[in-house]
Amino acid sequence: MPYWLAKKCTVQESGWIKRFDPRFWTVNFPRPMMASVVTTAADAPSTGSGQGLRVDGVFYRTNDLAGLIWEAEDRHDHPLLAYETARDFRGCRLRFQWKSSGIMPLDAVHGPTLTIEGRDAAGVPRAWYVRLWNYAEGTPEDAEIVLDFDALAGGFVLPDEADPVWAGDIDRLFLSLVPPGYATSEAPLPAAQEAWVELTGITCDGPGSVLAIGDVMIPEHGIRIASGYDDSYHLTPARLLRNALQLGYRGAINHYVGMSHYFRLEALYGGYNVSLAGGALSEPCKAWHRDFAARAKALGFGLILSLSYELFNAHCWNDWKQRAENGDPALTGWTPPSTLLSPAHSGAMGYLQAVARAFVAIARDAGLAVRFQVGEPWWWVMPDGRICLYDDAARAAFGGSPVSIANVKAPMSAPQKALLDQAGALLAASTAALCAAAKAEAPGAETLLLVYLPSVLDAQAPEVSRANVPLGWARPAFDVLQLEDYDWVTGGNRAATARGVAEATARLGYPSDEQHYFSGFVLNSADVGQWAEIDAAAQAACARGAAEVFVWALPQAIRDGFVHFDEKEASVQAFDDVLFPLALGREASVAPAFSTAIVTMASGHEQRNADWSDARLRFDAGPGLRSEADIATLIGFFRARRGAARGFRFRDPFDHSSAGMTGAPAATDQAIGTGDGATTRFSLVKRYGAGADAQLRPITRPVAGSVAVAVDGAIVTGWTLDGGVVAFDTPPAAGAAISAGYLFDVPVRFAEDRIEVNRATFLAGEAASVPLIEIRED
Numbered sequence: 002m003p004y005w006l007a008k009k010c011t012v013q014e015s016g017w018i019k020r021f022d023p024r025f026w027t028v029n030f031p032r033p034m035m036a037s038v039v040t041t042a043a044d045a046p047s048t049g050s051g052q053g054l055r056v057d058g059v060f061y062r063t064n065d066l067a068g069l070i071w072e073a074e075d076r077h078d079h080p081l082l083a084y085e086t087a088r089d090f091r092g093c094r095l096r097f098q099w100k101s102s103g104i105m106p107l108d109a110v111h112g113p114t115l116t117i118e119g120r121d122a123a124g125v126p127r128a129w130y131v132r133l134w135n136y137a138e139g140t141p142e143d144a145e146i147v148l149d150f151d152a153l154a155g156g157f158v159l160p161d162e163a164d165p166v167w168a169g170d171i172d173r174l175f176l177s178l179v180p181p182g183y184a185t186s187e188a189p190l191p192a193a194q195e196a197w198v199e200l201t202g203i204t205c206d207g208p209g210s211v212l213a214i215g216d217v218m219i220p221e222h223g224i225r226i227a228s229g230y231d232d233s234y235h236l237t238p239a240r241l242l243r244n245a246l247q248l249g250y251r252g253a254i255n256h257y258v259g260m261s262h263y264f265r266l267e268a269l270y271g272g273y274n275v276s277l278a279g280g281a282l283s284e285p286c287k288a289w290h291r292d293f294a295a296r297a298k299a300l301g302f303g304l305i306l307s308l309s310y311e312l313f314n315a316h317c318w319n320d321w322k323q324r325a326e327n328g329d330p331a332l333t334g335w336t337p338p339s340t341l342l343s344p345a346h347s348g349a350m351g352y353l354q355a356v357a358r359a360f361v362a363i364a365r366d367a368g369l370a371v372r373f374q375v376g377e378p379w380w381w382v383m384p385d386g387r388i389c390l391y392d393d394a395a396r397a398a399f400g401g402s403p404v405s406i407a408n409v410k411a412p413m414s415a416p417q418k419a420l421l422d423q424a425g426a427l428l429a430a431s432t433a434a435l436c437a438a439a440k441a442e443a444p445g446a447e448t449l450l451l452v453y454l455p456s457v458l459d460a461q462a463p464e465v466s467r468a469n470v471p472l473g474w475a476r477p478a479f480d481v482l483q484l485e486d487y488d489w490v491t492g493g494n495r496a497a498t499a500r501g502v503a504e505a506t507a508r509l510g511y512p513s514d515e516q517h518y519f520s521g522f523v524l525n526s527a528d529v530g531q532w533a534e535i536d537a538a539a540q541a542a543c544a545r546g547a548a549e550v551f552v553w554a555l556p557q558a559i560r561d562g563f564v565h566f567d568e569k570e571a572s573v574q575a576f577d578d579v580l581f582p583l584a585l586g587r588e589a590s591v592a593p594a595f596s597t598a599i600v601t602m603a604s605g606h607e608q609r610n611a612d613w614s615d616a617r618l619r620f621d622a623g624p625g626l627r628s629e630a631d632i633a634t635l636i637g638f639f640r641a642r643r644g645a646a647r648g649f650r651f652r653d654p655f656d657h658s659s660a661g662m663t664g665a666p667a668a669t670d671q672a673i674g675t676g677d678g679a680t681t682r683f684s685l686v687k688r689y690g691a692g693a694d695a696q697l698r699p700i701t702r703p704v705a706g707s708v709a710v711a712v713d714g715a716i717v718t719g720w721t722l723d724g725g726v727v728a729f730d731t732p733p734a735a736g737a738a739i740s741a742g743y744l745f746d747v748p749v750r751f752a753e754d755r756i757e758v759n760r761a762t763f764l765a766g767e768a769a770s771v772p773l774i775e776i777r778e779d
Contacts, residue, residue: 092209103196106141219249331381429473521553666742676733
């Protein structure tokens, strides 16, 4: 199950688009206002094309400002699907019909203004402010606008204040939208101001109007994709779904509706709290999700709508929040933080149920099969072990004075365990009520439960599962159990994944064909190496029979260039894990080789550059051939490897042990790392030389049964061998010295697709040549 991290589109398929294609505009805005952008055209749902867009917004403050943005550099599409960077806008003429409501009109002082950011002809960074009204024909809310980038000027009054635009080096266009009564000072508006803008008939002509765009179509594969509104609210659904489709994803998209962009707000004491006044969802959110659902349906995707108990902390009612015993609210590690809603609070749960019904209705009305996920519901546990069971509503539900649990990692008394059981029952009841609300809106809806294993099955807090994996969730409470464990996956802790899945399966009783698995995610772009573990975890989930396997998530896959593709088992495999006949190899000759570029200067001095950090070995197994029986063994082995096509193991007669070259291995032979309290995987290496000049050789083919591991000099168990990697069940302590001893083989292949042995010359004593060459696996 291979993957690729693409950097850019090179030899892959490409096409073209017109500059200012509606699919590729974005929006941006400050909290608490909200906005979204969708494409509009009769054929848009089926093709993703069209010549119009619509922005929906809601303003709460006098200084709220939304931007409709076109960027010269595509930062939001997968590298294989991005449009070319083209900063020269000369030779372009943009034309569209403008309609608006609820914003400052075109002719107002703070009316829609196009900010052009770039550099002037001398390369000096600057911006121009182009008043759209100066280029409009029509009324302030319904006009045709024509922008010729070869004859464009900033300034409020033209020609008196004209500031000619140099369009040869532009970074982005930012079209500002503000509410009536806009002011630069912050003050609440008398009421929330809903607004919309439509740009229709968008055309761009001229010699600079065409852009190349990546148009790769990855073959359909068996992996699903997850996404989230909080990461994608600023993009058009057409753009997002284009990426999903062309990267080979099919079937269901697991869509997390988020915790920070879907809600309506009401003003309260200088702030804004979530509200059901006027409905559960903001107009921008509804517009975006209606378009998303319609397009998903048209493209053959299904949707799993995911709603969690998480909510943006700044907009959450204080009495809805889970709290620790001292009153501290449950806050996540995001910046700014989110909080967790109390399953005991009727207002909080009633709000979630209304939100669930609103999203379910969108999927139903789009003609989709309704699939509703309750995402990661739990009682929050603080980093110091305090569990948040003590908000006023929870205290009342637990009898008024629930027993203290200062640290869930400490041994538990019977009353403390009983409290956790009560908390679990309350959590299960709340999720059942949430699913019932979804089914009331869409009878027959499928319900799914997503459980994050590292938090709810913490080995250091075994009793917390009473509260956070309640038996009330056992089959058939939900139709599907979904499991996620990205901390274990990205940390390489495959043993923890296996134990966690087994424990969740045993506790809740859902068979593999009623389970989904989520593999991911890479939080920071600097950690792209984690995709290897994510793809491997997805492969493992497929192998154990999970009904559907998802990669979390599309925004990160786009950012990092992740490409997954299935490769059917070929007739020729890359490597056969078999050993070259030992007797034939014992007399082999060996030749380690480096690659060094040497340049001799006119003065006779040399400059040397080492191209390889490690030697590549060559062997000749010919000297080991002693009889016609040996030749028969060799030919049989050679044919089974299809000549040079398949690799195999070879035991180097001169160097095959961690102890010196051929000694008996011990667990303290080779240092392989230092514990940090989190890392579980340590690669086997062998050192040649000492100190800073030592050469490190990766060991990828240790001999089974020969490996011994020590931590701080003491032999330990509780680890498994994954190729050339020692994988601990639990991370070694910070500062612990990790070492290992082992025997090892060298991965090699036949150097040629032919071997030649002449019977007459062989019997006469002439040595045959059987060249082998090392395969790089590190």
